[in-house]
Amino acid sequence: MFGEQVQSTRAVQKRQTAARIVEAAAQLFTELGFQRTTVRRIAAEAGVSVGAVMAVGDKESLLGLVYDQAIADRIPAPPVAVAGAEAPDAAEYLGHYFDPFLALFAENDDLARAYFRTLARGRPENAALGALRTLTEENLMAALVHAGMPEARARLGAQVMFAGYLGELMLLATRTTDPEQTAARLEATARFITAQEGN
Numbered sequence: 001m002f003g004e005q006v007q008s009t010r011a012v013q014k015r016q017t018a019a020r021i022v023e024a025a026a027q028l029f030t031e032l033g034f035q036r037t038t039v040r041r042i043a044a045e046a047g048v049s050v051g052a053v054m055a056v057g058d059k060e061s062l063l064g065l066v067y068d069q070a071i072a073d074r075i076p077a078p079p080v081a082v083a084g085a086e087a088p089d090a091a092e093y094l095g096h097y098f099d100p101f102l103a104l105f106a107e108n109d110d111l112a113r114a115y116f117r118t119l120a121r122g123r124p125e126n127a128a129l130g131a132l133r134t135l136t137e138e139n140l141m142a143a144l145v146h147a148g149m150p151e152a153r154a155r156l157g158a159q160v161m162f163a164g165y166l167g168e169l170m171l172l173a174t175r176t177t178d179p180e181q182t183a184a185r186l187e188a189t190a191r192f193i194t195a196q197e198g199n
Contacts, residue, residue, distance in 0.1 A: 017056075022065050024042050025062040030108065038059075042059075067104075075135060076100065090144050094157075094190035097190075098183075105169070116170065116173030136162050138158075144193075149194075160193060
């Protein structure tokens with residue numbers, strides 16, 4: 001019993017320390033930029049050792065955690081169908097689902113590009129991207145199903161929408177497009193997906 005309490009306390013302390021480290025990293029990345037931020041500086045800002053920071057992750061991993069949390073905080077809930085009311089507009093929801101994420105990436109172009117490079121490397125700590133994909137596809141699918149699309153087709157539409165979003169992020173990262181063009185293409189993709197059922 002006592003051993004379980006000690007383990008529980010240590011687990012809580014570990015989570016709190018990790019959260020403090022990610023918060024310090026987010027602050028320094030924003031203030032100094034990715035290149036000028038060092039693990040040693042993150043450790044000092046968080047009030048922990050360099051080893052404690054490295055236990056959470058290296059600089060790229062920390063940037064991934066910062067963005068993953070910021071993205072998770074902005075995920076819009078799917079529209080809910082109300083009995084007797086008109087079905088929610090799936091094209092509108094899909095077309096603007098990624099707007100908060102695009103706004104996040106536009107806030108700091110240099111950090112966004114560093115984050116995209118981390119994603120492109122496909123490191124194991126990018127597991128959060130898989131969780132984001134799952135949640136996003138479930139939300140998009142729910143919106144399509146609520147609008148009357150069969151579930152199998154809605155799942156495929158949600159997958160296409162997410163893949164389109166990732167492609168657009170990569171184009172933004174390489175500066176071959178701009179946020180307005182990205183938003184317009186995502187809206188066009190949403191209209192295309194929803195039009196396949198004759199909506």
